[in-house]
Amino acid sequence: MPPLLFRSTNGQSPAVNLRGAFHAGLAPDRGLYLPEKFPQMPPDEIAAFATLPYPEIAFRVLSKFTEGIISDNDLAAMCRDAYDFPIPLEQIHDRIFLMRLDQGPTASFKDFAAQMMARMFGHFLRDDGQQVTILTATSGDTGSAVAHAFHGVPGVRVIVLFPLAEVSVSQRKLMTTLTGNVRIVAIDGKFDDCQAMVKRAFADQELKHIPLSSANSINIGRLLPQSVYYFYAASRLAKSGEPMVFSIPSGNFGDAMGAVVARQMGLPVKKLVVPVNDNDAFPRFLASGVYEKVVPSRNSVSNAMNVGHPSNLARLVANYGGQMDETGKIHRQPDLAAMRRDLFSSSVSDDRTRAALKEFWDKYQLLLEPHGAVAWQGFLDWQAVEPPGDAPAVIVETANPAKFPEEIQKMMKWEPDIPPQMEAALKSPEDFDRMGADYEKFKAYLIQKHAM
Numbered sequence: 001m002p003p004l005l006f007r008s009t010n011g012q013s014p015a016v017n018l019r020g021a022f023h024a025g026l027a028p029d030r031g032l033y034l035p036e037k038f039p040q041m042p043p044d045e046i047a048a049f050a051t052l053p054y055p056e057i058a059f060r061v062l063s064k065f066t067e068g069i070i071s072d073n074d075l076a077a078m079c080r081d082a083y084d085f086p087i088p089l090e091q092i093h094d095r096i097f098l099m100r101l102d103q104g105p106t107a108s109f110k111d112f113a114a115q116m117m118a119r120m121f122g123h124f125l126r127d128d129g130q131q132v133t134i135l136t137a138t139s140g141d142t143g144s145a146v147a148h149a150f151h152g153v154p155g156v157r158v159i160v161l162f163p164l165a166e167v168s169v170s171q172r173k174l175m176t177t178l179t180g181n182v183r184i185v186a187i188d189g190k191f192d193d194c195q196a197m198v199k200r201a202f203a204d205q206e207l208k209h210i211p212l213s214s215a216n217s218i219n220i221g222r223l224l225p226q227s228v229y230y231f232y233a234a235s236r237l238a239k240s241g242e243p244m245v246f247s248i249p250s251g252n253f254g255d256a257m258g259a260v261v262a263r264q265m266g267l268p269v270k271k272l273v274v275p276v277n278d279n280d281a282f283p284r285f286l287a288s289g290v291y292e293k294v295v296p297s298r299n300s301v302s303n304a305m306n307v308g309h310p311s312n313l314a315r316l317v318a319n320y321g322g323q324m325d326e327t328g329k330i331h332r333q334p335d336l337a338a339m340r341r342d343l344f345s346s347s348v349s350d351d352r353t354r355a356a357l358k359e360f361w362d363k364y365q366l367l368l369e370p371h372g373a374v375a376w377q378g379f380l381d382w383q384a385v386e387p388p389g390d391a392p393a394v395i396v397e398t399a400n401p402a403k404f405p406e407e408i409q410k411m412m413k414w415e416p417d418i419p420p421q422m423e424a425a426l427k428s429p430e431d432f433d434r435m436g437a438d439y440e441k442f443k444a445y446l447i448q449k450h451a452m
């Protein structure tokens with residue numbers, strides 16, 4: 001079979017294979033890549049997942065996309081290597097479960113995508129004999145997940161920019177205790193400054209001799225691995241063919257798009273609940289059909305979801321027959337009735353997030369962090385308007401509570417245990433560079449690092 005092709009949501013760029021989509025990140029017309037046709041996972045193949053370990057399920061799902069691009073042997077080895085940590089499914093009550101995606105090397109769900117993406121990148125670079133510098137700006141979880149995943153990958157140098165005053169100590173240390181091919185740069189500025197500097201570097205003609213690449217959330221390589229854990233949860237909790245409910249706390253909607261990919265491949269889904277924090281552009285759009293981004297984005301306790309204009313909405317809209325460009329302008333309305341049938345979204349304020357976290361502990365003795373608390377409250381909001389029946393449901397917990405000790409301390413009056421993989425990072429010596437939000441200085445830094 002010829003390799004699967006990927007098309008841009010803006011419809012103005014040629015279709016490319018996985019390797020092309022991977023290297024480009026953003027399509028030349030500034031749209032996002034989606035598979036031309038979703039490969040299908042027949043019911044008997046899904047049923048067979050019930051007894052398979054996670055890396056094997058990952059292999060069977062991802063191989064549908066990598067056929068003709070990465071050999072089965074190589075992909076299977078990457079899956080075993082990337083996914084060597086547990087994925088706990090804890091019962092909340094009846095058939096409602098908490099899926100903790102926080103056991104990877106940097107204790108957030110970003111590890112699932114970053115770990116696989118780094119291995120695929122390394123594989124392609126080995127083939128091409130190339131060197132590349134991965135340049136990324138982070139507000140917290142992405143930077144550490146990407147830095148860890150690409151740490152020690154031959155042919156890759158990683159440079160991460162973060163706003164010195166805006167990340168938590170544990171988020172910082174998960175980046176700054178890495179050495180070797182990873183360089184971390186603290187910027188005396190805001191996340192927006194870091195992002196602007198990275199964007200300028202990508203567009204700078206005088207840096208064209210440095211092969212720069214990004215590992216940001218719009219890359220199809222980050223999206224596909226995020227479909228696997230939905231198959232996994234269903235394999236452990238649902239009867240064969242039984243539709244599931246998932247509640248996914250959303251910022252850029254990459255995690256939620258992973259669930260949409262799984263559903264398009266054939267996973268039976270009754271409802272996707274996609275709650276947000278105060279950045280409520282999506283629930284307002286779902287209700288009214290009018291899209292207005294939140295400018296500037298609003299700060300909240302679920303800080304990884306402070307996104308005023310979620311980039312993956314372009315993919316979601318395309319999935320329902322519509323077209324939204326990168327600025328958020330809608331050129332063709334999606335099938336809103338179908339979207340409302342499949343999706344539910346509410347906005348969860350900080351007050352409701354904190355109350356949900358506390359009540360969840362009091363009622364079930366299970367600890368959430370702010371993002372997971374948004375998922376739980378969003379699920380309750382959905383239950384209040386639609387009888388859930390007895391469909392199995394999964395609340396997605398996207399980070400480890402130990403990443404938010406200050407917030408947990410405030411609510412619970414005690415601090416969460418620190419998982420072993422974080423403990424090591426918190427103890428190791430830190431090493432990072434520091435500069436002002438000055439593009440020319442940063443440019444000189446890039447040129448100097450490249451010459452080394």
Ligand SMILES: *Cc1c(COP(=O)(O)O)cnc(C)c1O
Nearest residue numbers: 141251252253254255304398399
């Ligand atoms: C990134 C992140 C999210 C939001 O995921 P999106 O794919 O951007 O919707 C939620 N929780 C945590 C902890 C995150 O790091």
